[in-house]
Amino acid sequence: xxxxxxxxxxxxxxxxxxxxxxxxxxRASIEPVPRSQRxxxxxxxxTGANSGLGKAVAIDLAERGGVVLMACRGGxxxxxEEVKRRSSSEAVRxxxxxxxxxxxxxxxxxxxxxxxxxxxxxxxxxxxxxxxASRSKQGFELMFAVHFLANRVLVDRLLEDxxxxxxxxxxETPRIILVSSETHRNAEPIDFGRLGAxxxxxxxxxxxxxxxxxxxxCTFAQTLSRRLNPEPEVRIxxxxxxxxxxxxxxxxxxxxxxxxxxxxxxxxxFLDPAKAALPVTYLCxxxxxxxxxxxxxxxxxxxxxxxxxxxxxxGAKLWSESEALMRPFAPDPS
Ligand SMILES: NC(=O)c1ccc[n+]([C@@H]2O[C@H](COP(=O)([O-])OP(=O)(O)OC[C@H]3O[C@@H](n4cnc5c(N)ncnc54)[C@H](OP(=O)(O)O)[C@@H]3O)[C@@H](O)[C@H]2O)c1
Numbered sequence: 001x002x003x004x005x006x007x008x009x010x011x012x013x014x015x016x017x018x019x020x021x022x023x024x025x026x027r028a029s030i031e032p033v034p035r036s037q038r039x040x041x042x043x044x045x046x047t048g049a050n051s052g053l054g055k056a057v058a059i060d061l062a063e064r065g066g067v068v069l070m071a072c073r074g075g076x077x078x079x080x081e082e083v084k085r086r087s088s089s090e091a092v093r094x095x096x097x098x099x100x101x102x103x104x105x106x107x108x109x110x111x112x113x114x115x116x117x118x119x120x121x122x123x124x125x126x127x128x129x130x131x132x133a134s135r136s137k138q139g140f141e142l143m144f145a146v147h148f149l150a151n152r153v154l155v156d157r158l159l160e161d162x163x164x165x166x167x168x169x170x171x172e173t174p175r176i177i178l179v180s181s182e183t184h185r186n187a188e189p190i191d192f193g194r195l196g197a198x199x200x201x202x203x204x205x206x207x208x209x210x211x212x213x214x215x216x217x218c219t220f221a222q223t224l225s226r227r228l229n230p231e232p233e234v235r236i237x238x239x240x241x242x243x244x245x246x247x248x249x250x251x252x253x254x255x256x257x258x259x260x261x262x263x264x265x266x267x268x269x270f271l272d273p274a275k276a277a278l279p280v281t282y283l284c285x286x287x288x289x290x291x292x293x294x295x296x297x298x299x300x301x302x303x304x305x306x307x308x309x310x311x312x313x314x315g316a317k318l319w320s321e322s323e324a325l326m327r328p329f330a331p332d333p334s
Contacts, residue, residue, distance in 0.1 A: 012258050015207050019245035020269045028300035032278045033285045040065035042172075044284070045112075045119050047099065047154075048126030050075025052248025053179065055083065056273035057123055057280045062087035064285065069116065070094045071108060073126075099126050099150035101137035102329040109157035119163045120172065121284045124151045125179040129210055131253035133201045138329055140196040143213035148220055149196060151178060152322050155224065166228065166235035173290040175237045176224065177283045182242040182298055183211035184218045185306045190314065195321050203255070216318060218296070218305045223315030225294035234293045239283045240305065241297040243276040245269070 044061045048054040049070035062068045062083055070080055072094060080094035097108040112119070127147055136145030155176060158164040167173040190212070201209055221240035228236045247270040251262050279297040283289045296305040308314055 012254070012262065016262070016265055016269075020265075030279070030282055030297070030300045030302065032300070033282050035063075037285055038065045039121070039285055041067065042120040043067045043069065043116060043118055044121040044123065045069045045071060046123040046125060047071045047097070047150075048073075049083070050079035050094075052250065052273050053243055053246055053276050053280070054123070054125040055079060056277040057125065057284075058083045058092070059087045060274075060277055060281045061121070061123075061284060062089040062092050064281075065089075065091075066121070067091040068093070069112075069119075071097045071126075073098050098137070099146045099154075100142055102149070102153055102326070103137070103331075105150055105153050106157065106329075106331050109154065109161060112158070112163060113161045116163060118165060118174075119158055120174050122155070122158065122164065122174075122176045123179070123280060123284065124154065124177065125280070126150070127179065127181075127250070129206060129250055129253065131206075131255065132203060133199060133209075135198050139198060140325070141198050141209065141213070143210055144196045144216060147180075147213040148216040149322060149325065151217065152220060153326055156326070164236060168235075169233070173234055173237050175239070175284060175290060176221075177280060178217055178221045178238075178240040179280065180217045180221070180240045180242055180296075181210070181214040183207065184214040184242075184309060185211075187211035187215040187306075189308055190216055190219065190318060192317055192321055195318075196325055215306065215309060218309035219311075219315050219318050220322075221296075222294055222305060222310050223312075223319050226312065226315070227319070229293045234291060237290050237293045239289060239293070239295040239297070241279045241283060241295075242299070243279060244271055244299040246271050246273055246276040248273055248276075 044066040046054050046058045049058040050072040058068050058070050076094055080092055084090060084092045095108055098104040130142055134142040136142050140149060164174050218240050221238055225238035247266045254262055279300055296303055
């Protein structure tokens with residue numbers, strides 16, 4: 001037991017060291033979008049907007065005049081009220097969704113279809129680091145389900161329902177932004193033989209599985225970008241980013257024993273969510289981010305994603321094999 005705990009502490013300590021190192025060495029090369037830049041009337045969907053990064057993004061977009069739809073599992077209604085108060089905007093609405101349940105995602109899409117004319121900016125931010133290996137409602141590995149499959153289904157429906165409309169060159173380009181993580185870079189290649197399958201991994205391997213789910217997410221972002229945008233046009237801009245280490249709620253499932261180590265380190269060394277939101281708002285609001293597609297930012301620096309994430313063959317395989325995973329749970333067309 002003591003041996004197990006010491007392995008847990010070692011794996012968390014090395015993750016913390018890597019996160020702090022990232023923050024110390026990454027120099028910004030992109031300027032934040034000035035607060036005066038408005039997005040009046042643009043409809044912005046933000047998932048996981050009741051906490052951490054998602055809440056900070058929701059506040060920023062609402063302050064700039066966006067109509068913000070907060071798609072959340074928890075925080076109803078208080079997170080919405082807080083975003084309204086802190087942004088001084090009433091154009092904020094909370095929608096219920098559990099992204100670990102494909103039926104719940106389809107219900108969210110049904111609601112959006114009947115209440116919302118269009119989505120201009122979709123920030124697919126929700127994420128988690130569970131304490132132990134867990135399954136989604138449909139039995140997939142939980143992080144794979146929330147970080148990748150949920151976004152795949154959600155985007156599919158938003159396109160199918162005509163809420164995300166490719167630009168014809170005259171109007172503004174809609175944008176899809178996926179909040180990913182640098183952990184995708186060190187992940188093992190996607191295991192297509194067991195795509196999304198539950199694995200009963202021990203706590204010390206949690207970060208490894210987190211990285212694998214983020215690799216699937218980054219690969220999805222690059223593939224979606226290519227599929228939606230036949231060169232040289234940008235019809236729907238698709239970008240991904242790693243916000244860097246954030247002092248958020250992400251580690252709330254960490255074992256009690258580790259919390260006295262984690263909480264102070266995160267408070268002192270990790271980014272405040274409002275600062276971590278800067279690359280997200282850049283991708284949402286900067287003019288140039290609507291004219292390009294397939295960007296990957298690590299905090300405020302543009303980088304290439306891992307080669308595996310950019311590999312078209314890998315992306316095409318992920319696309320077709322995830323289609324097969326989603327299909328049995330699609331709602332009856334009647
Ligand atoms: N924190 C970091 O150091 C860090 C570093 C790199 C990348 N990121 C990424 O940044 C994103 C935001 O994380 P954060 O740091 O802001 O963490 P956070 O404060 O824990 O926020 C995560 C959000 O995701 C939501 N979520 C999780 N599972 C969900 C589900 N099944 N259905 C609906 N919503 C769900 C949470 O909702 P509930 O409140 O209901 O659980 C919460 O709103 C994540 O994608 C994360 O992977 C974080």
